[in-house]
Amino acid sequence: MSARDVATVGIGGPVGSGKTALIEALVPHLTDHDLGLIANDILTREDADRLQSRFAGEIPEDLIAGVETGACPHTGIREDPSMNLDQIAQFLDAHPDLDLVLVESGGDNLAATFNPELADYSLYVISVAEGGDIPRKRGPGVVDCDLLVINKTDLAEHVDVDLDAMVADARAVRDGPVLTTNARTGEGVARVAEQFTRGVLLA
Numbered sequence: 001m002s003a004r005d006v007a008t009v010g011i012g013g014p015v016g017s018g019k020t021a022l023i024e025a026l027v028p029h030l031t032d033h034d035l036g037l038i039a040n041d042i043l044t045r046e047d048a049d050r051l052q053s054r055f056a057g058e059i060p061e062d063l064i065a066g067v068e069t070g071a072c073p074h075t076g077i078r079e080d081p082s083m084n085l086d087q088i089a090q091f092l093d094a095h096p097d098l099d100l101v102l103v104e105s106g107g108d109n110l111a112a113t114f115n116p117e118l119a120d121y122s123l124y125v126i127s128v129a130e131g132g133d134i135p136r137k138r139g140p141g142v143v144d145c146d147l148l149v150i151n152k153t154d155l156a157e158h159v160d161v162d163l164d165a166m167v168a169d170a171r172a173v174r175d176g177p178v179l180t181t182n183a184r185t186g187e188g189v190a191r192v193a194e195q196f197t198r199g200v201l202l203a
């Protein structure tokens, strides 16, 4: 069985935008699926360890993996996704019913996009805390992803960001959907799950 016999969703975005927090909030909305999780980190297994302890007893331990790219975060998800594809193949060997894998990229500087061989559908997560002007900077991640998520909506008022204007700017620089979330409370997360499961599994 090849690594591509399963639907894959790539989750990219700047450092600290809330990618892992969003995955944690998404999992309860994906209980209809046999799910695997991969966290890419440059030098550590920090996020994979966090996900393993968070979902202990809910997701089999061998379906949550860390990939240490050992280079800039782009490499493992774009130029050479082989480590990630090998990991997915390993998941499938042990769990042939697996139907969905979420792959978190290491944090980037607005430029990392997923190799289509690795991700059938890509989410790009930015947060209000990096500044309301991020969409206007037209990074490839913001413009080219399948679904743009603006996270940490709860912090907008604390960092002087006009969320409505940020969403409007994001809609102006891309054709695809834009959704807002608070990954800590789970607000908006159900719509994110609906959007990508429709995109990746029913398309």
Ligand SMILES: Nc1nc2c(ncn2[C@@H]2O[C@H](COP(=O)(O)OP(=O)(O)OP(=O)(O)O)[C@@H](O)[C@H]2O)c(=O)[nH]1
Pocket (backbone or CB within 6 Å): 013, 014, 015, 016, 017, 018, 019, 020, 021, 022, 047, 106, 107, 108, 151, 152, 153, 154, 155, 181, 182, 183, 184, 185
């Ligand atoms: N207030 C608030 N904090 C959030 C939200 N989402 C994430 N955080 C916090 O932001 C910090 C970074 O979240 P992570 O999920 O680790 O971010 P990440 O994008 O996975 O980070 P890297 O993998 O290191 O790039 C953590 O302290 C989270 O608790 C949110 O919606 N609101």
Ligand SMILES: [Mg+2]
Pocket (backbone or CB within 6 Å): 019, 020, 021, 047, 104
């Ligand atoms: Mg993370």
